[in-house]
Amino acid sequence: MTTQSEPADDRFDPGLSAIASERRQLINLAYRLLGSLADAEDVVQETYARWYAMSPRQQQAIESPGGWLTRVAGRICLDLLGSARARRETYVGEWIPEPLPDRTEWINARPGGPTPDPADRVTLDESVNMAFLVVLESMTPAERVAFILHDVFRYPFNEVAEIVGRTPAACRQLASSARRRIRDAQPPATPATRHAIVREFKRAWEAKDIDALVALLDPHATATSDGGGLVNAMLHPIVGGELIAHHTLEITARVPDMTILERTVNGQPGLVAQRDGVTVTVMAFDIAGDRIRHIWAVRNPDKLRPWMAEQ
Known part of the structure; x- marks a missing residue:
């Protein structure tokens, strides 16, 4: 960012403080x-650079700076x-959205912990769980923007239209189409069920209990790994509960x-694999009923930066 407000400056320039306070909202929007x-x-960074590239007169002429920042x-x-x-068409292997940790699981318990980074500013809710983000990946760019802005951030369609470059009626149709994609995805399990099943999966994995692993996996489950081109990453998903169970034990x-x-991975129960205290894999789960139907394993080091603070 070209210009950053410091706490001391806020006393003298309330407008600057208001602009800086939009950062959390923008990070949340852009990540989704x-x-x-x-x-x-x-x-x-680019959004703020464009704001500060304007003259003070141009900035003052903007009635809603927060709205302007969101549109940009x-x-x-x-x-x-x-x-x-x-x-992503040329990406080696499968591409999976970047997993985010619940930083309170370790930072709040450690005095003098690392300085919070942008991951701390992303609100973890249903709109960032891995299954939801993967469905978003299947949408067109316009569908995704219209849906997130309207259904998640509650922007009216006339404002969404200004961003997407379509009419409000067209944006309404885009959001409706995106909504159908979300509805077609099977409803997730209850929070209590998620925790129990992920915990049982961990125990069965550690115990090398193949029968227990198979019982926890849907017969048609899929496991997808994102290694970012790493030689030992899976290039294609593994389909079938038994195959996934055997592959899991092969890793051990x-x-x-x-x-x-x-x-916690993107607000849902997940697992983290470490070697010598270094995070090497982050696993997110999609659970339907009492079975795991999808596992996403992120191994791309570039996507594990927020998890390195735990070490």
């Missing part, structure tokens, strides 16, 4: 639209979503010194 914290940070960030995200599709055989920890 892009599925990448790094890209979200870049979007917010939304348009940048829309452009990035189009180019991201092209980039190859990496016997791995430690499995229960952690």
Whole structure:
């Protein structure tokens, strides 16, 4: 960001403080639209750079600075979503949205912990769980922007239209189409069930209990790994509960010194694998009824930056 307000400046320039206070909202919006914290940070940086590139007279003429920042960030995200599709077509292996930790699980318990980063400013709710983000990936850029702005952030369609470059009626149709995609996804399990099943999966994995693992997995379950081109990453999803169970135990055989920890991943129960105290894999789960129907394992080091603070 070209110009940053410091706490001392806020006493003299309330307007500057108000602009800076929009940062959390912008990070939340951009992460949901892009599925990448790094890209979200870049979007917010560029948004603020455009604000500070204007003259004071131009800034003062803007009736709602927060609305202006949101519109600019939304348009940048829309452009990035189009180019991201092209980039991900050449991505080695499967592309999975970047997983986010619940930082309170360790930082609040550690005095003198690391300085909070943008991950701390993302509100973890149903709109950032991994299953939801994966469904968003199947949408067109315009659908995704219209849906997130209206259904998640409650922007009226006339304002969404300014960002998407469509009529309010067209944006209403885009959001409706996106909503159908979300509804078609099977409803998630209850929070209590999620915790219990993920915990049982961890125990069965550690005990090398193949029968218990198979019983926890839907027969048609899918496991997807994102290694960002790592040689030992899965290039294609594994389909079938038994195949996933056997693959899980093969990992243990190859990496016997791995430690499995229960952690919150994008607001849902998940698992983190560590070697020598270093996070090497973050796993998110989609659970329907009492079975795991999808596992996403992120191994791309670039996507594990927010998890390194735990070490």
